[in-house]
Amino acid sequence: MPRRASSTAALPIAYAVLRILTVANWLMGAAILALLVVMPNEQWIMAAFKLSPSPDAGRLIMGLRAVAVLGLVGIPLNYVVLKRLLAIVLAVRAGDAFVAANAVHLQAIAWALLGLQLLSLVIGAIAKAVSSPAHPVHLDAGFSISGWLAVILTFVLARVFAEGTLMREDLEGTV
Amino acid sequence: MAIAVKLDDLLHDRRMTLTELADQVGLTLANLSILKTGKARAIRFSTLEAICGALSCQPGDILRFEPAAARKRSASR
Numbered sequence: 001m002p003r004r005a006s007s008t009a010a011l012p013i014a015y016a017v018l019r020i021l022t023v024a025n026w027l028m029g030a031a032i033l034a035l036l037v038v039m040p041n042e043q044w045i046m047a048a049f050k051l052s053p054s055p056d057a058g059r060l061i062m063g064l065r066a067v068a069v070l071g072l073v074g075i076p077l078n079y080v081v082l083k084r085l086l087a088i089v090l091a092v093r094a095g096d097a098f099v100a101a102n103a104v105h106l107q108a109i110a111w112a113l114l115g116l117q118l119l120s121l122v123i124g125a126i127a128k129a130v131s132s133p134a135h136p137v138h139l140d141a142g143f144s145i146s147g148w149l150a151v152i153l154t155f156v157l158a159r160v161f162a163e164g165t166l167m168r169e170d171l172e173g174t175v
Numbered sequence: 176m177a178i179a180v181k182l183d184d185l186l187h188d189r190r191m192t193l194t195e196l197a198d199q200v201g202l203t204l205a206n207l208s209i210l211k212t213g214k215a216r217a218i219r220f221s222t223l224e225a226i227c228g229a230l231s232c233q234p235g236d237i238l239r240f241e242p243a244a245a246r247k248r249s250a251s252r
Contacts, residue, residue: 170216173209173216173217174217174218175202175206175207175215175218175222
């Protein structure tokens, strides 16, 4: 059966996007690292956020530092997701979707996504804790139903791939 | 696996080569070779039927349950 044009184009597009996202992830890591290096200079942060010296401002700066450190922790987790997804795309392009390696890749992606969701929860909690009416903090972090669904879905998919691999091995060994 | 394939013995008794059997049952020589060397994970009833037909034998003549041989193989791994 001929493959549809959209499905044949999906893999090269996914490959290119994943490559771009990998570079973007490292750039984001470098940016966060730079931010952490600059952050010890409280005067600079006060000026950038137009803060006046107060206990609230001190708490906000501490919170932002913590968020930056957690953001840095997220970089290797993002890298795991992107690298493993790229490996799956390459395997599927080679015509080998149901192989044991892909099940392992999906399992690793699921754990990384779980880690990212936990990080997001902590970042959301920090943002809420340091936010004040005078200096409101709005971060796109916290509990996300779609994020947790993605974690569950990926764990299930990893299991499906593991089962699929066993079935394929059985089929290949059937005479 | 404790299931041993006795295809070699049957072919020897019938003075038949694996290639001739492959031609008769409509299987590839590679697949039949996998079965003969005990590397197959499963066998279809249709394959068993075709081999039994070609060799005029019963499934039990082709397959044998040998738990001792399996234990020896797993111990040597």
